Amino acid sequence: MARDAAPQMAIGVGADGRLPLPWLGDALARSAALAGAHALLVHGPAGAGHLEFALLLAQAVLCEAGGDEAAGRPCGRCSSCHLVATRVHPDLLIVLPDALRVQLGWVDDEDGRLTKADAKPSRDLRVEQVRQAIGWSQRTSGRGRGKVLLLHPADAMNAAAANALLKTLEEPPGSMRLLLTSADPERLLPTVRSRCQRLRLGLPAADQALDWLQAQGVDEAPALLAVAGGSPLEAQACAREGLTAAWLAALPRRVAAGDASPLVGRALPRAIELLLKLAHDAQVQAAGGAPRFFSGEQMPGAADPAALREWQRALLRAARHDEHPWNAGLLVESLVGQAAAVWPHAPGRATSRAGASLHSGR
Numbered sequence: 001m002a003r004d005a006a007p008q009m010a011i012g013v014g015a016d017g018r019l020p021l022p023w024l025g026d027a028l029a030r031s032a033a034l035a036g037a038h039a040l041l042v043h044g045p046a047g048a049g050h051l052e053f054a055l056l057l058a059q060a061v062l063c064e065a066g067g068d069e070a071a072g073r074p075c076g077r078c079s080s081c082h083l084v085a086t087r088v089h090p091d092l093l094i095v096l097p098d099a100l101r102v103q104l105g106w107v108d109d110e111d112g113r114l115t116k117a118d119a120k121p122s123r124d125l126r127v128e129q130v131r132q133a134i135g136w137s138q139r140t141s142g143r144g145r146g147k148v149l150l151l152h153p154a155d156a157m158n159a160a161a162a163n164a165l166l167k168t169l170e171e172p173p174g175s176m177r178l179l180l181t182s183a184d185p186e187r188l189l190p191t192v193r194s195r196c197q198r199l200r201l202g203l204p205a206a207d208q209a210l211d212w213l214q215a216q217g218v219d220e221a222p223a224l225l226a227v228a229g230g231s232p233l234e235a236q237a238c239a240r241e242g243l244t245a246a247w248l249a250a251l252p253r254r255v256a257a258g259d260a261s262p263l264v265g266r267a268l269p270r271a272i273e274l275l276l277k278l279a280h281d282a283q284v285q286a287a288g289g290a291p292r293f294f295s296g297e298q299m300p301g302a303a304d305p306a307a308l309r310e311w312q313r314a315l316l317r318a319a320r321h322d323e324h325p326w327n328a329g330l331l332v333e334s335l336v337g338q339a340a341a342v343w344p345h346a347p348g349r350a351t352s353r354a355g356a357s358l359h360s361g362r
């Protein structure tokens with residue numbers, strides 16, 4: 001299927017004064033009260049725009065024209081704001097896992113090794129990256145307005161990396177500020193959490209999210225926003241991967257029927273995530289609640305509670321080891337196969353591979 005390349009991420013306030021994501025303004029205004037914090041942890045639900053927000057905050061800290069200080073906004077027009085927006089500000093260091101840099105297209109010539117076909121860029125923030133960042137933090141500010149060290153996502157630091165950062169986190173050199181992000185702060189070392197002031201980032205209200213998605217040219221925004229758990233950025237990513245409302249509507253029953261074909265060939269993390277969301281909705285429905293990611297009419301009916309728990313455990317195990325693409329297709333088939341026990345009475349269950357491929361041909 002055709003997949004569009006990810007659009008370039010908008011960084012910071014532009015010269016037109018617009019925010020990169022319209023829902024970040026509220027948290028930005030709240031950040032003004034935390035201007036004295038030398039270490040800030042930006043947290044909130046996944047897909048809220050943590051990196052976009054942290055970059056916006058960095059731009060505000062480094063802005064040389066002052067911007068709108070009450071609203072926490074950078075001006076978007078001074079040379080410093082421009083340098084942040086083009087990621088070449090000498091006093092801003094952005095530390096990301098290699099895998100994310102590749103995904104964003106933020107790799108330069110010396111990183112050629114990362115983009116080779118057989119490369120497996122790390123999803124961790126490595127201890128060497130943290131040590132380099134500490135070395136950088138000890139150098140003098142290039143433009144004299146302090147420095148910003150951004151670590152995203154901070155929970156990608158392993159224990160060695162986090163421990164290496166502690167001293168700098170406690171006493172940043174000079175007027176440096178540290179910005180850490182996390183969609184799951186419980187995964188951070190308590191010693192890291194306790195050294196940061198916190199700023200919560202929220203997801204936008206549904207109407208704001210839908211407006212934004214429509215402005216980005218995303219069709220079928222409501223279904224995509226639902227499966228994305230309310231995150232417009234995730235919904236946009238789903239649209240880019242070719243997910244449609246009709247495909248999503250059919251998915252629960254096809255999975256319940258043991259038909260893995262809609263998911264085979266998709267990125268493994270996405271396939272597992274969709275199955276986990278389906279399992280979540282089945283569990284909520286069993287407890288008398290309304291499904292969150294799929295609509296009630298799309299759900300395959302009552303699930304067997306014991307089989308559902310077993311399936312969820314298998315899905316979570318798979319989610320922890322989703323970096324093994326050589327058996328991705330088989331893994332998805334096996335996980336969907338287990339769904340048959342969850343919905344033993346689902347209609348249309350394929351009884352063989354031939355049945356499964358016939359079913360997918362419709």
Ligand SMILES: [Zn+2]
Pocket residue numbers: 062063064065066067074075076077078079080081
């Ligand atoms: Zn500025």
